[in-house]
Amino acid sequence: MDELDRNDLVLLGDKDLWLEGIMDQYGERLTKLAYNYVKDWGIAEDVVQDVFITCYKQFDEIDKVISFKAWIFRMTINKCKDVLKSSFIKKIVFNKGIFDRLSSSVLSPEGLTIKRNEEEVLSKCILSLPIKYREIIILYYYEDLSVLEISVMLKMNGNTIKTRLNRGRDRLKIKLERGRI
Amino acid sequence: MEDKLQNLRKAMDSTTHNGKHFTEVQKAKIKQKIRSVKTSESHEPKKHMVFGFTAAALSILVLLVSTEFMITPSIKEPNDGSTQALIDDWEIRNEYEENGEVLFSVYPDPGLSAEKPYGYLFNFTAPFDTFEGKELAIYAVHKETGERITVLAPNKVVNPPSGYSSLERFTTNFAVPAGGIWKYEVFVDDQLYGNVIVSVREKQYEEREEAPINKDWEITPTFTVKTENGERVFQGIEGEIAFMEMEFKVGQEGKTRWFIWGEDLQEVNRENLVVIATHKDSQEEKVVIDSNHWEVSNPEYEDESFKSILGAQASQHAVFSLPSSGLWRLDAYVGKKHYRSIIVEVEK
Numbered sequence: 001m002d003e004l005d006r007n008d009l010v011l012l013g014d015k016d017l018w019l020e021g022i023m024d025q026y027g028e029r030l031t032k033l034a035y036n037y038v039k040d041w042g043i044a045e046d047v048v049q050d051v052f053i054t055c056y057k058q059f060d061e062i063d064k065v066i067s068f069k070a071w072i073f074r075m076t077i078n079k080c081k082d083v084l085k086s087s088f089i090k091k092i093v094f095n096k097g098i099f100d101r102l103s104s105s106v107l108s109p110e111g112l113t114i115k116r117n118e119e120e121v122l123s124k125c126i127l128s129l130p131i132k133y134r135e136i137i138i139l140y141y142y143e144d145l146s147v148l149e150i151s152v153m154l155k156m157n158g159n160t161i162k163t164r165l166n167r168g169r170d171r172l173k174i175k176l177e178r179g180r181i
Numbered sequence: 182m183e184d185k186l187q188n189l190r191k192a193m194d195s196t197t198h199n200g201k202h203f204t205e206v207q208k209a210k211i212k213q214k215i216r217s218v219k220t221s222e223s224h225e226p227k228k229h230m231v232f233g234f235t236a237a238a239l240s241i242l243v244l245l246v247s248t249e250f251m252i253t254p255s256i257k258e259p260n261d262g263s264t265q266a267l268i269d270d271w272e273i274r275n276e277y278e279e280n281g282e283v284l285f286s287v288y289p290d291p292g293l294s295a296e297k298p299y300g301y302l303f304n305f306t307a308p309f310d311t312f313e314g315k316e317l318a319i320y321a322v323h324k325e326t327g328e329r330i331t332v333l334a335p336n337k338v339v340n341p342p343s344g345y346s347s348l349e350r351f352t353t354n355f356a357v358p359a360g361g362i363w364k365y366e367v368f369v370d371d372q373l374y375g376n377v378i379v380s381v382r383e384k385q386y387e388e389r390e391e392a393p394i395n396k397d398w399e400i401t402p403t404f405t406v407k408t409e410n411g412e413r414v415f416q417g418i419e420g421e422i423a424f425m426e427m428e429f430k431v432g433q434e435g436k437t438r439w440f441i442w443g444e445d446l447q448e449v450n451r452e453n454l455v456v457i458a459t460h461k462d463s464q465e466e467k468v469v470i471d472s473n474h475w476e477v478s479n480p481e482y483e484d485e486s487f488k489s490i491l492g493a494q495a496s497q498h499a500v501f502s503l504p505s506s507g508l509w510r511l512d513a514y515v516g517k518k519h520y521r522s523i524i525v526e527v528e529k
Contacts, residue, residue, distance in 0.1 A: 019211075019212070019215075020208075020304050023203075023208050023211065025244035027203030027207070027208065028201065028202060028203040030203075031202040031203045031207075032193075032194075032198050032202060035198065035202070041202060044202070045202070045203075048207070049205065049210060049211050049214065051208065052210065052211045053214055053215055056215050058524075074477065075477070078448075078477045089476075092281055105203045117196060118185075119191075119193075119195060119196050120196040120197065122185055122189070122193075123192055123196045123197040123198070124196075124197060125192070126189070126198060137186070137189075138189075141186045141187065141189040142189045142190050142193060143189070145458075156457070162285070169182065169186070170184075172182070173182055176182065
């Protein structure tokens, strides 16, 4: 469904049909996006469920949204961040020092042998990046968004995004190199 | 590495993200959840509907319904007796007549408004044996939404109130959930006895007059919250409404962030945050903020996520100024709801 269709449905006020459409269009994508943040399919599912329910409730306001895609992405991201912030996991596990140690033993790129699928190593390394770098790398490479689009979506300065993109790549490189040994 | 990253989607989708994760089951779950939210919002107490009414009884009643606006008796001539008359009869009247005789009238509290319980005095004219040993119930139907609620559960009438021979002075206390026109239906032993139509004002939000005009105009104190990056000072009432401390100088715009607590609030609210400033001496009023820029957890503030530190449900950044020096009262509203007043002093 393209933007025009959606707007037509919004104009027609057919809420249910519209919901069906956006679920088809964004459901899979947002679930994966959410997973990149929360790293748990169950939680990702909950987040996305929440997103669509919010969409449905805000149906009347939707026509005021300039870019629906940016809006729904942003909402998903924010909900993920809320989950990360609020969750017990964050307080214990995401505590910096511990997280680093954990990530090196659990996701241990070092432990992965050369035989392991390269793609899998890359994916896992990305998922083990700190959220602020992981987020940008995912949006840029996985979601294929431009720096400008990301900056609008995250309400973040373009230079900050570029910096994080660079640092993220550096960190990723180190992780990958360690993984290859 | 860049080339690998260029194919990141493929890499992830074939490994960590492999498979379909947004299934028809998930879709169905969402739809079901939406439906359940919808039905719980519009609770339909159909069980209170009385179906024991025969069409004949209905039509007789309909013929007899009148309103206080029916001054000329000629209007009361029997018409076709369709049920429509009963349903569409929404003209406000505090009396219920049958055969030209007032069966009862209601005297609601003059301040009657939504959501708060108010006292109602019903004056029934029939002798006590009409009610004795029977169950009296009152249901309310909202004109706008059709919502039907029980405001007085069926209750056996045993004795007349002391000092009265019948129910000339039957008092009850109840609240209706919304403003607008309400029909109160009185049932005696599950039979519709009559109805009255009452206008209920919208919920009365804390009137601005109730804000401390005659009080001390004491400057609202600040409170401090410790964050990872040091202490932050807020002015207002923690747990209700507060903003990040800012300097108030005449005409000088200041940037701050408002935090509002409330269970009915969401991160993004339909209604605007409106802040009305009132000057103590001149009583000058000024709308300083009227904005829907609800702050969604902003990654820029990830290091100092005040909202999570403070636990406020909603927040907004705002830039505003006050036009003259002295004490100002800031009354914050989200929609019509008032969220306390904050007194600030503006320097010259």
